[in-house]
Every structure is written in C-alpha cells, then in structure tokens.
Amino acid sequence: MRWVERFRMAMLMLFRRKTETERLNQELEFHLEQQIAENVGRGMEPEQARLAALQVFGNPTLLREEARSSWSWNWLESGWRDLRYGARTLLRAPGFSLTAILVMALGIGASTSLFTIVRSVLLKPLPFHEPDKLVMVYEHFRQQPQSPYNVVAPADFRDWREQTHGFQDMAAWRWWAGAITTGSGEMPELVGGAAGSWNLFSVLGIEPALGRTFTPDEDRIGAHDAVILTWRFFQSRFNGDRSIVGKPVRIDSKLYTVVGVLPKSFTYPDPEVKVWIPYSAAFEPNQLAGHDHHQSYVIARFKKDVPPASAIQEVSALQYQLHLANANLPVAEDAVMRPVLDDVVEDVKTPLVVLMAAVGCMLLIACLNVSNLLVARGAARRREVAIRGALGGSRLKLIREQITESFLISIAGGGLGILLSLSATQWLAAHWKDLPRADAIQVDTTVLIFAGVIVIVSALLAGLVPAISSTGKHLLSALQESARSLGGGLSRAGLRKTLLGAEVALTVILLISAGLLFKSFMHLRSSDLGCATDHMLTMSYGLPDRDYDTPGKIVGFHEGVLEKVRNLPDVVAAGLVSTAPGAGYEGDSIFTIPEHPVPANSLDMDALTRKADPGYFNAMQIPLLQGRVFSPQDRLDRAKYVVISKRFADQYFPGESPLGKHVKIEWNQKYEPLEIIGVVGDTVYEVGQPIKPMVYFPLFSGAPMRTTVATIVVRTAHDPLAVAMPVQKQISSLDRQIAVYRVLTMPQIIGSATASKSFSALLVLAFAVLSLMLAAVGLYGVLSYLVQQRVAEIGIRMALGAQRSEILRLVLLDGMRPVLFGLALGLLGGAVAGTLIKSILYGTRPLDPIVFAGMIGSLLVTAAIASAVPALRACRIEPTQALRTE
Amino acid sequence: MGKPNDLVQGTLDLLILKTLSLEPKHGWAIAKRIEQISNEVLQVQQGSLYPALHRLEQHGWIRAKWNESETGRQAKFYSLTAAGRTQLEKEKESWKRLSTAIDLVVEGL
Numbered sequence: 001m002r003w004v005e006r007f008r009m010a011m012l013m014l015f016r017r018k019t020e021t022e023r024l025n026q027e028l029e030f031h032l033e034q035q036i037a038e039n040v041g042r043g044m045e046p047e048q049a050r051l052a053a054l055q056v057f058g059n060p061t062l063l064r065e066e067a068r069s070s071w072s073w074n075w076l077e078s079g080w081r082d083l084r085y086g087a088r089t090l091l092r093a094p095g096f097s098l099t100a101i102l103v104m105a106l107g108i109g110a111s112t113s114l115f116t117i118v119r120s121v122l123l124k125p126l127p128f129h130e131p132d133k134l135v136m137v138y139e140h141f142r143q144q145p146q147s148p149y150n151v152v153a154p155a156d157f158r159d160w161r162e163q164t165h166g167f168q169d170m171a172a173w174r175w176w177a178g179a180i181t182t183g184s185g186e187m188p189e190l191v192g193g194a195a196g197s198w199n200l201f202s203v204l205g206i207e208p209a210l211g212r213t214f215t216p217d218e219d220r221i222g223a224h225d226a227v228i229l230t231w232r233f234f235q236s237r238f239n240g241d242r243s244i245v246g247k248p249v250r251i252d253s254k255l256y257t258v259v260g261v262l263p264k265s266f267t268y269p270d271p272e273v274k275v276w277i278p279y280s281a282a283f284e285p286n287q288l289a290g291h292d293h294h295q296s297y298v299i300a301r302f303k304k305d306v307p308p309a310s311a312i313q314e315v316s317a318l319q320y321q322l323h324l325a326n327a328n329l330p331v332a333e334d335a336v337m338r339p340v341l342d343d344v345v346e347d348v349k350t351p352l353v354v355l356m357a358a359v360g361c362m363l364l365i366a367c368l369n370v371s372n373l374l375v376a377r378g379a380a381r382r383r384e385v386a387i388r389g390a391l392g393g394s395r396l397k398l399i400r401e402q403i404t405e406s407f408l409i410s411i412a413g414g415g416l417g418i419l420l421s422l423s424a425t426q427w428l429a430a431h432w433k434d435l436p437r438a439d440a441i442q443v444d445t446t447v448l449i450f451a452g453v454i455v456i457v458s459a460l461l462a463g464l465v466p467a468i469s470s471t472g473k474h475l476l477s478a479l480q481e482s483a484r485s486l487g488g489g490l491s492r493a494g495l496r497k498t499l500l501g502a503e504v505a506l507t508v509i510l511l512i513s514a515g516l517l518f519k520s521f522m523h524l525r526s527s528d529l530g531c532a533t534d535h536m537l538t539m540s541y542g543l544p545d546r547d548y549d550t551p552g553k554i555v556g557f558h559e560g561v562l563e564k565v566r567n568l569p570d571v572v573a574a575g576l577v578s579t580a581p582g583a584g585y586e587g588d589s590i591f592t593i594p595e596h597p598v599p600a601n602s603l604d605m606d607a608l609t610r611k612a613d614p615g616y617f618n619a620m621q622i623p624l625l626q627g628r629v630f631s632p633q634d635r636l637d638r639a640k641y642v643v644i645s646k647r648f649a650d651q652y653f654p655g656e657s658p659l660g661k662h663v664k665i666e667w668n669q670k671y672e673p674l675e676i677i678g679v680v681g682d683t684v685y686e687v688g689q690p691i692k693p694m695v696y697f698p699l700f701s702g703a704p705m706r707t708t709v710a711t712i713v714v715r716t717a718h719d720p721l722a723v724a725m726p727v728q729k730q731i732s733s734l735d736r737q738i739a740v741y742r743v744l745t746m747p748q749i750i751g752s753a754t755a756s757k758s759f760s761a762l763l764v765l766a767f768a769v770l771s772l773m774l775a776a777v778g779l780y781g782v783l784s785y786l787v788q789q790r791v792a793e794i795g796i797r798m799a800l801g802a803q804r805s806e807i808l809r810l811v812l813l814d815g816m817r818p819v820l821f822g823l824a825l826g827l828l829g830g831a832v833a834g835t836l837i838k839s840i841l842y843g844t845r846p847l848d849p850i851v852f853a854g855m856i857g858s859l860l861v862t863a864a865i866a867s868a869v870p871a872l873r874a875c876r877i878e879p880t881q882a883l884r885t886e
Numbered sequence: 887m888g889k890p891n892d893l894v895q896g897t898l899d900l901l902i903l904k905t906l907s908l909e910p911k912h913g914w915a916i917a918k919r920i921e922q923i924s925n926e927v928l929q930v931q932q933g934s935l936y937p938a939l940h941r942l943e944q945h946g947w948i949r950a951k952w953n954e955s956e957t958g959r960q961a962k963f964y965s966l967t968a969a970g971r972t973q974l975e976k977e978k979e980s981w982k983r984l985s986t987a988i989d990l991v992v993e994g995l
Contacts, residue, residue: 006946013944023952024940027913027962030955031932034914037957058933066933070941 013071024067032057082404090408100370104413107366109420112451114359116425118352120441122345127265129205136343137298139332150332151294156322164318166311167300171200174296176282178251179739188739193275195282203301211245211260219278221285227256231264233274253544267439291322292329312337330590344436350840351760358767361506365771367461368503369778374406374466375496376785399467406463414455433755469495496782501822503778507771508826508859513833514768515851516841521761523843524754529581530683532621533746537720538580540742541731543708551636551702564730570723573715575616576699580711581683582749591665594673607648607693608685611707613700617680619713627659627678630698639701641677648693649679668703687753688842720745776866783815783870794874795882804875811874815867898938900981903974910965913939947973
C-alpha cells in the first residue's frame with residue numbers, strides 16, 4: 001500500500017514539520033560525529049579530526065536545505081517563508097508600503113468599478129428572450145447621412161408589419177406622458193410612460209408579473225382603454241397591492257383599466273417609464289394613419305431560416321414604394337436596422353470607452369510607479385542581494401522574493417481597491433444621470449475574477465522589471481562597489497528614468513484628453529441660449545384634451561394663468577411657450593413659401609415649431625429684430641400670423657425682407673399660408689446642438705390638441721425658485737386637476753442637459769490629476785534617490801569649487817530630462833487620443849492650443865516642484881560633511 | 887581509478903535500496919557499506935546521500951525509525967518497505983538492462 005505510506009509521510013511533513021527539522025539536524029550531527037570518531041580512530045588530534053570532518057562534510061546549511069527540498073510541502077514552506085520575508089521588508093518601510101498600496105488600490109479600484117459598469121451596461125445582454133435575435137428598425141432619409149436612424153411613422157410600421165414576412169414579428173412603441181389620478185380629490189401626478197403595440201411584450205418575450213398584456217382589440221382607436229404598470233410604479237404608487245389589477249385609474253381625465261403589471265427586470269426603454277398604454281391610444285386618428293409623422297421605435301425579431309439581411313431588404317423595398325406613393329411628404333426612402341443593445345447604449349458608449357481607457361492608463365501609471373519605487377529599493381538593497389547571491393541564493397529565488405513583495409502590495413492594494421470599488425460603483429451608478437441600464441449594474445463573479453486577474457497582472461508588471469534588473473549578473477561588481485563609488489547605481493537610475501518617462505507620457509495623454517473634455521463641458525455650460533437665463537423660472541402644465549376641447553376654453557385658461565401670475569409680487573414678466581429654450585426638440589415641420597418658386601426637393605425646407613403667447617419674447621428677453629411679435633388681438637380665429645427666428649430668415653429669405661411674406665405649413669390639421677409678422681433672435685433648442693430655423697405659432701389661436709401643453713416662463717426680481725409655489729397655487733386654483741411638472745430654472749435646464757457630459761469630463765479630469773500626482777511622486781522619488789547616491793560626488797564637486805547654482809542645475813536637468821522625453825511622447829499620444837474622442841468634443845478641436853499649452857504648463861510646474869525639493873537638498877550639502885560620511 | 891567517481895544520478899537510489907535490503911541502517915552506515923563493498927571505488931557524498939534518503943522516504947520506499955546506534959547514541963535507522971522492495975526489483979531490472987546495453991556497445995565494436 002504505497003499510497004498509504006506516501007499519505008502518512010505527507011501528513012507527517014505537513015503537521016510535524018518542526019520535529020522533522022529537528023531530527024534532520026540530529027541526523028546530520030550524528031553523521032558528523034561518526035566522521036570525527038573515524039578520524040580520531042586514524043590517530044588524529046580531536047580538534048584536527050573535527051576540522052577534517054567538517055571539510056569533507058561541506059556546507060551543512062546547504063546540505064540541510066537540499067535534504068529539506070526533497071520533502072513534500074516544500075513549495076508551501078518556501079512560499080510561506082517568502083511571504084513572511086516580504087511582509088517583514090514591507091513593514092520595515094511603512095511609508096513606502098503605504099504609498100504603494102494606496103497607489104495600487106486607486107488603480108485597481110477604479111478599473112474594477114469601470115469594468116463593472118462597462119460590463120453591465122455595454123456587454124450584458126438585455127433581459128429579453130433571445131435578445132440577439134432582436135433589432136431596431138428605423139427609417140433612413142438619404143438626404144440626412146448625419147442622422148441615419150430616423151424614428152418611424154405609425155402608418156409605415158403598420159404597412160411593414162402587414163406586408164412583409166421576413167421577420168417573425170414587429171412591434172412599435174413611442175414615448176408618452178399623462179397626469180394620473182387614482183382617487184377623487186387627489187392631486188394628479190404627471191407620469192412618464194410609453195405606448196406599445198399589443199404584441200410588443202410577446203416580441204420581446206416578456207411575461208407580465210401580474211395580469212396580462214394588451215389584446216389586439218385594446219390596441220385600436222376608440223377601444224376601451226387598458227393600462228399596464230411597471231413594477232417600480234406598482235410598488236411606489238400602489239404599494240404592491242395586487243388587487244389593483246382590474247381596477248380603473250384616471251389618466252388625463254380619461255378612465256383606463258389596469259390589466260397587468262410588468263416584471264421587475266423590465267425597465268426598457270427607460271426606468272422612468274411608469275405606465276404603458278396601447279399604441280393606438282397615444283395617437284389622434286389622422287396621425288395613426290399618416291406616413292409623415294415620425295415618432296415611433298420599431299423592434300423586430302428575426303425569423304428562423306430567413307437571413308436578417310434579406311428581411312430588412314424586403315422592408316426597405318416596401319418603404320421605397322411608400323416613399324414614391326407619398327412624394328410630397330417627408331417619407332423616408334429606406335429602412336435600416338441595428339441591434340437593440342446598440343440602440344440603448346448609443347449615447348454612453350463612447351464616454352464609457354474613454355473612461356475605461358483613462359482608468360487603464362491610470363492603472364498602468366500606478367504599476368509603473370510601484371515598479372519605480374521597487375527599483376529604488378532594489379538599488380538600495382543591492383549589496384544585500386549581492387551577498388545573498390554570493391552565499392548561494394539562486395537567482396530564481398531572489399526574483400521570486402521580490403515578486404512576492406510586489407504581490408503583497410498588489411493583493412493588499414487590490415483588496416482595498418475592490419472594497420473602494422464596491423462603494424464607488426454604487427455611487428457612479430446612482431449619480432451618473434441618463435446612464436442606461438443603471439439598475440443592471442452589480443458586482444458579480446466575473447467582476448471579481450476580473451479584479452483578481454488585474455491584481456496578478458499588476459503584481460507581475462510592477463515586480464518583474466525591478467526583480468530581474470536587481471538580480472542581474474553584475475552581482476560581484478555590486479560587492480566591489482564601495483559606498484563612496486561615484487558612478488554608483490547609474491544603470492539602475494537609467495531604468496528608473498525610462499519608467500518615469502513612460503509614466504509622464506501616459507500622464508500627458510490623460511491630461512490632454514481631460515483638458516479637451518473639460519473645455520467641451522465648460523463650453524456647453526456657458527453656451528449662449530439666446531435668451532435670459534438669470535432669474536428665470538420655467539414650469540410646464542398640460543390641459544386634458546377631453547375637458548379643453550374648444551379654442552375658447554384653452555385660451556381662456558392660458559390667459560387666466562398669465563393674468564394671475566403677472567400679478568404675483570416679485571414677478572417682473574411672464575409668458576407662455578410650448579417648449580422653453582434648451583428644453584428639447586419638440587417637433588419640426590416642412591413648409592413652402594408661396595412667394596418663392598417650388599423647391600426641387602420637398603423636404604429641404606424644414607423648421608422647428610413653437611407656440612408662444614404675445615408676452616413670451618419679452619419675458620424670455622429674446623430680441624425682436626424686425627417687424628412685431630404677436631399682439632393680444634391676434635387670438636382665436638384672427639391668429640393667422642407667425643414669427644420666425646433669425647436663422648429662418650437668413651436661410652430662407654436671403655437678401656430680402658421676410659415681413660409680409662407667407663409660410664405655408666401644416667397648422668391645426670391643414671396646410672394654410674400664414675403671414676410672417678416679425679423676426680426674433682435665435683434660441684438653442686438643446687445645449688450642444690446647432691441652431692435650427694424656428695417658427696413660432698400664436699399660442700392664443702387655441703388650436704385643440706396643439707396648444708394644450710404649455711411652459712410658463714417667469715422672470716423675477718429675486719430668487720426665481722421662491723415664486724415656484726405661488727405660481728403652482730395659481731394654476732391649481734384655476735383647475736385642480738392640472739398637474740404641474742418640470743419646475744426648473746434656466747441654469748437647471750442647462751445643467752440637466754450637460755449633466756452626463758460634465759460627469760464624464762470631471763471623472764477623466766480626476767483621473768488625470770491623480771496621475772499627475774503619481775508622476776510627481778515618481779519624479780520626486782527618482783531624484784531623491786539620485787541625490788542620495790551622489791552625495792559624495794557632489795561633495796567633491798563643491799570641494800573643487802562648484803557653485804551651488806551649478807549643483808542645482810545639475811540635479812534639475814537630471815530630473816527634467818525624462819520628463820521632457822515623456823512629454824514629447826505624451827504630446828504625440830495626446831494628439832492621437834484627441835482625434836479618437838473627437839465625436840464627444842464640443843466647441844474645441846483635438847489639437848486645441850490652449851488645452852495643450854495649459855496641460856504642458858501644469859505638467860512642467862508639477863515636475864519642477866517635484867524636482868526642486870531634492871535639488872535644493874543637493875545644493876545644501878556641506879562638502880566637508882559629505883566627504884566624511886560613508 | 888583516479889578521483890572517486892560521482893555516482894550517476896539514479897544509481898544512488900539503487901545502491902541505497904540494495905544496501906537496506908539486508909538490514910536497517912543509518913546514513914553513515916549506508917555510506918560506509920557502499921564504500922566497503924565497492925572496494926572504496928564508490929564514494930557517497932553527504933551532499934547527495936541525505937537528499938536521496940529523504941526523497942526515498944517521501945516516496946514511501948524506505949521508512950525511518952530512531953534507534954540506539956552501536957555507540958549507544960540515538961540515530962535514524964532506515965529500513966526498506968514493501969513498496970521499496972518492489973522498487974528495488976524494478977531498479978535492478980532497469981540497471982541490468984542499461985549495463986548490458988552499455989556492455990554491448992563498449993565490447994561489441
């Protein structure tokens with residue numbers, strides 16, 4: 001039973017190792033005694049006999065080691081010894097160890113966090129049934145190559161679904177919002193929602209958590225209205241009360257029956273969606289039948305045995321027929337598709353990849369820095385290593401020991417970093433506004449494995465270079481080198497300088513990218529909206545279409561609100577507009593100008609549409625450039641006028657006055673020519689987007705369905721938020737069931753539009769600043785070490801008459817050389833990085849001279865400070881003392 | 887024969903096993919025995935003897951026991967196990983094959 005014997009030995013060796021070691025010593029001792037006894041027997045003197053025996057015996061320690069190395073568990077023992085040794089050396093230099101561990105913790109923690117987010121947001125499949133078989137189908141206008149994915153018109157979707165057969169099924173949804181009340185006398189709550197075709201949930205493969213999804217009958221104009229709640233809304237508004245299914249709720253003063261509740265995992269397209277209504281319920285009948293109103297998102301599932309390319313080709317061919325059949329309307333020529341996941345993460349993909357790259361750079365810098373610190377220690381311990389090598393320590397063993405040290409640093413740093421990243425990830429997911437799939441972000445096994453791999457890779461990266469370099473072949477020369485030697489450690493310093501150069505280069509790349517992003521962000525923040533931004537408050541309200549069905553009722557309410565609000569104390573001016581500047585796209589229309597020849601392309605003439613009251617332009621301080629704005633008399637049937645923006649006039653009336661000309665545009669469900677009475681200044685519809693031509697319709701026309709949603713803009717003398725409550729009270733005093741939403745100051749509108757950009761810009765900037773600090777620490781370390789090495793040399797120089805300023809220059813130049821080398825490399829890298837992130841830059845170029853100059857400056861200043869301290873120390877060296885100290 | 891020959895790696899194992907097949911011995915005695923039998927031709931270095939003994943012990947071919955030596959001092963006596971006996975046969979077999987092969991080459995040409 002050999003294996004029993006072996007097992008017994010293994011256990012013996014594992015648990016009685018100390019006794020066995022003791023016995024090995026005795027055994028060898030016994031051997032030696034026998035030898036001595038034999039020598040004495042041959043007639044030697046006892047002392048002589050002992051010496052002779054020892055001579056034959058050789059190095060007892062080595063012999064013991066070799067015998068032990070045949071024991072099992074030896075790897076464990078030597079590993080444990082390395083660990084203990086490493087921990088002891090680290091503890092002996094707590095400052096060094098702490099710095100290195102913190103540096104590693106930052107690098108590993110940040111990488112782990114970013115990886116968690118990237119994995120959850122960009123890589124994890126969506127929580128649908130076979131999500132890789134789902135695609136979004138869009139219309140594609142050949143004249144708009146810059147925005148290839150255009151939302152779909154409902155009639156196009158209907159025809160695609162009915163007349164093509166390449167996809168298993170197609171479903172559609174659109175954004176929608178409504179004010180919901182559940183009981184009588186309750187304040188309405190405006191909820192964001194979506195309207196989905198009856199088959200949407202089956203196409204996605206989603207089963208409701210409670211109740212059912214829509215039936216085909218419910219998805220029909222005039223059908224009895226059904227509503228599905230999302231899990232989150234079901235919990236927050238109804239406390240998870242299951243009996244809500246089957247009960248009615250009131251949305252926009254219309255009764256809907258709750259038919260089902262969606263599962264918790266379903267947060268598509270956005271966690272803010274609280275209710276789903278049938279697709280048809282979100283349209284007026286003529287819109288649903290139209291090919292020229294684009295607002296829907298179409299999801300299709302691949303059919304087995306039909307190649308996706310031929311399926312989309314069939315849809316595209318049909319779309320071309322629709323285009324030809326509606327020649328004068330904006331109907332796209334083609335249909336295109338892309339994966340659903342790409343669609344969801346479109347806006348964050350580039351920033352996330354940039355952040356991941358930035359974090360990777362920082363981790364690399366951290367490794368280089370620890371590597372650098374280890375090289376410095378390696379140099380300081382050169383003698384020790386040399387002596388151990390001479391006494392028989394194998395090179396592999398010495399390397400292993402040093403790697404153990406960097407492993408200890410990495411593991412401690414990694415552990416700390418993972419703890420850091422757990423909270424950092426939560427924080428990032430919570431504070432990153434508009435991050436899609438934020439609810440899917442979680443640390444799981446894959447992330448932990450990733451972190452483990454990072455720890456190992458960092459340890460090898462940081463430990464291998466110094467370990468190999470410090471155990472090189474020139475051990476003997478290290479022994480011969482006296483402490484006084486003048487060229488001491490020069491080659492080691494060369495390695496450190498190379499590492500430092502690489503570190504600086506990476507830092508410069510990060511600094512430049514951060515500078516560019518930050519400048520873009522500052523541009524966005526300070527971008528001129530074309531109107532007043534101080535002391536402005538905006539808030540929106542919507543009138544239920546059912547109750548406000550005549551122009552008289554609608555205009556009456558709006559006028560009532562304005563009158564009451566204008567009489568509030570502290571209110572300077574107030575006006576109404578459909579969408580405030582910076583608050584969004586709202587909508588656009590194509591039009592013709594009767595006074596001009598018919599354009600070759602019917603889609604060329606296009607403008608954003610707004611509805612405004614006479615007082616809006618004054619309240620918002622949008623300058624009047626020509627003509628007049630609406631007058632209080634331009635109301636109801638007399639409101640046949642439009643006001644246009646400067647860009648509109650410049651683009652469509654170049655070199656002529658637009659006043660008195662007409663715009664033939666769809667308004668109040670018919671195309672009719674409206675007279676242009678004035679030109680006002682341009683406003684930005686969304687921060688960061690180019691200015692577009694804009695046309696203002698009179699809000700006081702009271703056109704049903706078109707003028708029921710309004711944003712009241714209030715200019716105040718003092719704090720605008722202070723009038724928020726009074727204004728809301730005035731609105732609800734006129735009609736209790738009106739819900740007020742989006743109560744925002746202008747800076748808040750700008751802030752919410754730039755929040756996501758500011759977040760990534762600030763993060764990259766933070767990483768860059770950290771890297772700069774790391775580089776400074778590295779530089780300081782290298783120079784301090786060099787100065788220490790050259791104390792004797794500097795002493796001699798001074799004794800021979802060198803001036804202190806010369807010494808200062810000598811040391812500074814020594815420090816600046818790797819910095820300048822790294823700077824040159826980094827500038828090249830920065831230019832490349834800038835080009836790569838071009839798509840997320842705004843108001844700046846990849847080679848922005850201000851950013852480059854600023855970043856070069858800050859790097860040089862930091863480098864100068866980091867090298868000044870050791871340089872000053874060098875020139876304060878007293879020659880007499882330097883020469884006396886060994 | 888000039889210098890004492892270093893034992894071919896692997897041969898030492900055979901010699902130790904063979905030496906122990908008669909009776910348990912301690913390290914010193916094993917070395918002495920090998921030298922005696924081989925007429926002082928084979929010198930066992932301590933540097934190879936003890937690592938080899940410990941290796942064989944780990945393999946379970948020999949077992950160690952503390953006993954009183956001839957001089958009355960405690961010494962570590964090694965003895966052959968059943969597995970060691972099998973191993974000895976194997977090693978002998980392969981040694982025979984090897985030495986016959988070498989003979990054939992050296993003498994045959």
